[in-house]
Amino acid sequence: MTLTFLIHQSKAFWRSTNTGKSVAMRVVMGILILYLLLNVLVVAFFLDRILSRTNPEQDILYSFNSYILYYFLMDLLFRFQMQELPTLSVRPYLHLRIKKNQLINYLSITSLWTTFNLTPVLLSLPLLIKIVIPQHGHAQFWSLLVSIIGLTLSNHFFSLWIKRKVNLNAIWMLIFFGTLILLASLDFYFKLFSISTVSSVLFKIVLAEPLYCLLFSLLALVAYIINYRYLKSNLYLEELHTADNSHKSSTEIPYLNRFGKSGDLVANELKLILRNKRPRSVVTMSLMFMFYGLIFYTNPTFSGYSRIIFCGMFMTGIFIINYGQFMFSWQSAHFDGILVSKVSAMDFFRSKFLLFTFFSSICFLLTVPYVYFGWKILIVHFIMFIWNLGVNTLLVLYFANQNYRRIDLSKSSTFNWEGVGASQWILSIPLLLAPFVIYFPLDLLGYPEVGLALIAVIGMIFIISREFWINKLVKRFQEKRYLIAEGFRNK
Template sequence: MTLTFLIHQSKAFWRSKNTGKSVVMRVVMATLILYLLLNVLVVAFFLDRILKKTNPGQDILYSFNSYILYYFLMDLLLRFQMQELPTLSVRPYLHLRIKKNQLINYLSLTSLWTTFNLTPILLSLPLLIKVVLPEHGPTQFWSLLVSIIGLTLSNHFFSLWIKRKVNLNAIWMLIFFGTLILFVSLDFYFKLFSISALSAGLFNSILKNPLYCLIYLLIALVVYIINYRYLKSNLYLEELHTADTSHKSSTEIPYLNRFGKAGDLVANELKLILRNKRPRSVITMSLMFMFYGLIFYTNPTFSGYSGIVFCGMFMTGIFIINYGQFMFSWQSAHFDGILVSKVSAMDFFRSKFLLFTFFSSICFLLTIPYVYFGWKVLIVHFIMFIWNLGVNTLLVLYFANQNYRRIDLSKGATFNWEGVGASQWILSIPLLLAPFVIYYPLNLLGYPEAGLALIAVIGLIFMISREFWLNKLVKRFQEKRYLIAEGFRNK
């Protein structure tokens, strides 16, 4: 039956009207993947030398074992962001005498063909051959390799399970990231335990007793069974049922009711974001950027205001930048319906401002702990928060009137250039350079605080005069709306 499914999927691909475009994209993707795997092989070949230089005086195998859990934690984070869920149009099969087990087995089997599952094996195999095999023998070699394969499969099926849980309820995303942040904090900040020491202890024990490797295969089997049962109980006419319609949506926020029609539009757009892969990945990326400051603020060379301005703009405005650059393509599938509905253009634009304010405020609150690096960091973050709400929101909505490219919300964001056009590249120039054009002249004259104050004043001016700019945007939208709609109809 698995072979039958593969044949059907192949026929569906080659008979599609977009076959030519799909083939080109797959060739490009295959080339990029081969290039990345080649880089992995190069790193793997020299991994013993790299570990020797980074950990002088320490046994190479001990150093390798101490990094394994760190790698798989990072691997899990990347899988959550980039790994696609396996899909199969099950509607034609559910009314036939085909067991759900066969459909689920197909989904599970085809999901294994991913670069994420190949990378840890390619990365560790050369070192195991060069170090473990000659020093410890084939039994320890195979036991370590089996352990790595077991962890790889555990991460694979766990990431599929958690992403499906997030599809139904966004609270699972907060639980997932909260747990990762907790473990990292307990290790690096509170020093209550060491992931590195735990990793080294676990995998060094395998060298003493190779049968311990079976534990990791058992963990992989347990995670597979959890994912299997979840799929079996949620496999309906679509890939997965989205939610029980009798329950209230998680996006029904009473606070938004006070904003009238604009609040209703924001609630609907929150549903759009949480229920679709492409916009939901923007939320994930925005959360990941909250750690951006750790790269700069822990580095003494970035002690000046310039680095704080750069980080503050990105961390408090990352949602505006990432999500706003594809405005109004997120609504491309139902844009014609918006044009003929009772929703006014003014309410439509006000909902965008409200959405930007909502997410940017959350991002600013999440950056408050960076006050640990000094009060000036928090002050600059607040200034850039004002700048993002005042200036960058207007910029992204202005360029939205130049964007005529549709987006398929069901597709992931990884290596997906759908909806990307010239307007995105042009938009990046003023978004990135505008605050520095204001700040640097005064900074060169020896008045960096004056430069920051000027950024804050300009941001406040644009926020106060938002109604004026809103009317300008609506007027331009009325002129461009039919061109935008025509562009969105082209698939």
């Protein structure tokens, strides 16, 4: 039966209308994953040396053991963010003569195929072979390996379970993150106990008594059963679809009223973002980007304005870039409705600018605390904010006019390549390069401040002449709208 499902899945993939594109996407993805795995292998191969460098006074195996639990806690966090729930559209099978556990087993087994499950083994295997076998023997080697696999699988099924729980009720997310934060703060801040000590003691026991590794296998089994039972009792159409039947409020956003029709459109688009999974996760991802500066600004080896230009552009413009690159695909499901309704293309475009301004301003305000690292940073951020509003908004909307790909709003966004096409890649080139093309020549001549001023002036010019550019965009949109609408109708 599992095989039949697999065949159906592959048919669904190959016979979908945009197979050619998604194959290309997958090849790119595959290369990317291979590259990452290669990195993992390199780290794995030198893990013993890395550990002896970082903790020179400790036994290598001891430090390895003490990191295991940390690793799996981090792993859990990343899985929670990125791991995809296995999806077989079960709808066409539910009413047929197929036992539920066949469906669930399929869902569980296919879910195992993820890099998250491969990395722990790859990462630890060379060290286990190099250190554990000569020092302790084969039984200890196997017991550690089985423990690590056991923990991997427990993490795997646990994160599937918790993600499904979160899908139905967001309170589980709070509980999950709350527990993790509590653990981390107890360890690092209050120093009540140390996860690393627990970890090293635990695996010392496993090394001493190899059979204890079965405990971890048991843990994995428990996680599997919890996930299994949860799926079994929830494999109903209505619950898989939307379990959230609470009353949806229809409150309006009062402030937007003063912008007329484009204000109404923005209100709708805000609802689009808040009520659909994929745009919502784009926005949360954008918020995560607000920490981007911490990587660069805390590191003294980067100097000069260029890093601030880069960070500033990303932090204040992340919404424009992340959300804007998929315009107008977000509205693909009701694009026909927009075209026939009494919304003029002008208002449509104005609403996009309004939305961008709204979110960019929020982002700019959120990055104000970086002033801690110097006033220059705040000024450059502001310049890049202007640049984003003036230039990048136009750039993104120009490319939106040639984006014909439909997007399903209800799917999550991590590793979701639906709606990704050439235009997104091409878009990133001018987006990344343009400010530096202006800045670098002047920097080389010794006038970096003039370069910054020029960026600001150009940004302002584009903001002031916006109406003119909107007219150009509208004209192009009128030519392209049939193609866009046709692409969006293509499910």
